[in-house]
Amino acid sequence: MTTPDAPLQIGIIGHGAIASYVIANAPKAGATVRCAICRAGREDAAAAVFGPNVQVTSDLDSLPPDLAIVLDCAGHAGLLAHGPRILGTGTPVATVALGALADKALTEELDRAARRGRTRLHLASGAIGALDALRAAAVGALTRVTYRGIKPASGWRGSPAEDLLDLATLGDAEHEHFRGSAREAALRYPKNANVAAAVALAGIGFDDTECVLVADGNAIGNTHEIEAEGEFGNLRFAITGRSLPDNPRSSALAAMSMITQLRDRQAVIAF
Ligand SMILES: NC(=O)C1=CN([C@@H]2O[C@H](COP(=O)(O)OP(=O)(O)OC[C@H]3O[C@@H](n4cnc5c(N)ncnc54)[C@H](OP(=O)(O)O)[C@@H]3O)[C@@H](O)[C@H]2O)C=CC1
Numbered sequence: 057m058t059t060p061d062a063p064l065q066i067g068i069i070g071h072g073a074i075a076s077y078v079i080a081n082a083p084k085a086g087a088t089v090r091c092a093i094c095r096a097g098r099e100d101a102a103a104a105v106f107g108p109n110v111q112v113t114s115d116l117d118s119l120p121p122d123l124a125i126v127l128d129c130a131g132h133a134g135l136l137a138h139g140p141r142i143l144g145t146g147t148p149v150a151t152v153a154l155g156a157l158a159d160k161a162l163t164e165e166l167d168r169a170a171r172r173g174r175t176r177l178h179l180a181s182g183a184i185g186a187l188d189a190l191r192a193a194a195v196g197a198l199t200r201v202t203y204r205g206i207k208p209a210s211g212w213r214g215s216p217a218e219d220l221l222d223l224a225t226l227g228d229a230e231h232e233h234f235r236g237s238a239r240e241a242a243l244r245y246p247k248n249a250n251v252a253a254a255v256a257l258a259g260i261g262f263d264d265t266e267c268v269l270v271a272d273g274n275a276i277g278n279t280h281e282i283e284a285e286g287e288f289g290n291l292r293f294a295i296t297g298r299s300l301p302d303n304p305r306s307s308a309l310a311a312m313s314m315i316t317q318l319r320d321r322q323a324v325i326a327f
């Protein structure tokens with residue numbers, strides 16, 4: 057049994073840029089990484105990232121039953137593949153892949169699994185802030201919420217922006233390549249619109265949140281802007297985050313927000 061001072065025993069899904077940050081910083085939050093979940097056939101690649109002291113598996117049946125939490129750092133595919141099973145066994149999961157919840161069927165499956173396991177799926181704040189204010193504002197009537205995400209060319213590689221823009225020759229200008237609902241953005245840009253999903257989930261939902269995605273040849277970081285109006289008043293928020301060294305698409309703050317998930321589990325005076 058875990059005492060308040062014993063390290064949290066945690067699992068991690070994925071072995072990419074966010075997972076690497078979490079592995080390096082979990083001890084700061086009093087956590088020990090006990091196991092890693094990868095896709096079948098990727099065990100060696102995952103083991104190279106996690107090192108010899110962490111159990112690496114693609115088989116959820118071999119997960120230790122007493123993990124304090126599993127951090128999903130693998131994106132939409134990881135949450136889809138592993139989230140329901142892990143939640144169903146009673147282990148909480150925290151995810152950065154909020155955009156996956158734009159898929160109503162997956163959300164329902166996760167909801168059923170968490171209820172069955174009497175546990176919770178925690179949504180990390182990721183690369184954005186101000187979600188606390190937006191959530192409180194949503195208690196009154198919110199009349200408009202817009203999200204604008206701006207990244208340099210490297211941040212849009214591997215996304216549908218590549219079909220619309222020549223990312224190699226963006227020049228100085230801003231190039232809008234998506235305008236629509238947060239749901240459509242989250243489904244079309246699984247590696248880039250999780251922040252749009254976070255804003256939607258905190259505020260007025262996937263279908264009513266307006267989303268604009270922009271590639272900017274001059275951008276030196278990943279900028280996220282929220283504007284909201286409602287009964288509470290109005291809100292404007294902007295943040296420019298540095299990306300992680302291993303992935304120009306992903307802001308370091310997203311990985312940091314997973315470490316706060318670990319801190320939150322142990323805090324007795326908490327936000
Ligand atoms: N909420 C937010 O603000 C943010 C959310 N994100 C989300 O986080 C995700 C991860 O980001 P990042 O670490 O930078 O991405 P990386 O591409 O660096 O890493 C993704 C990792 O996930 C693994 N993976 C993929 N599918 C599965 C699966 N089914 N089971 C287990 N592991 C899997 C990949 O393994 P393999 O090599 O085998 O494919 C890889 O190790 C992004 O794709 C995005 O969806 C990112 C940034 C911000």
Ligand SMILES: O=C([O-])CC(=O)C(=O)O
Nearest residue numbers: 248249250251278306307
């Ligand atoms: O990391 C970021 O800046 C945002 C991101 O990729 C996402 O919203 O999925």
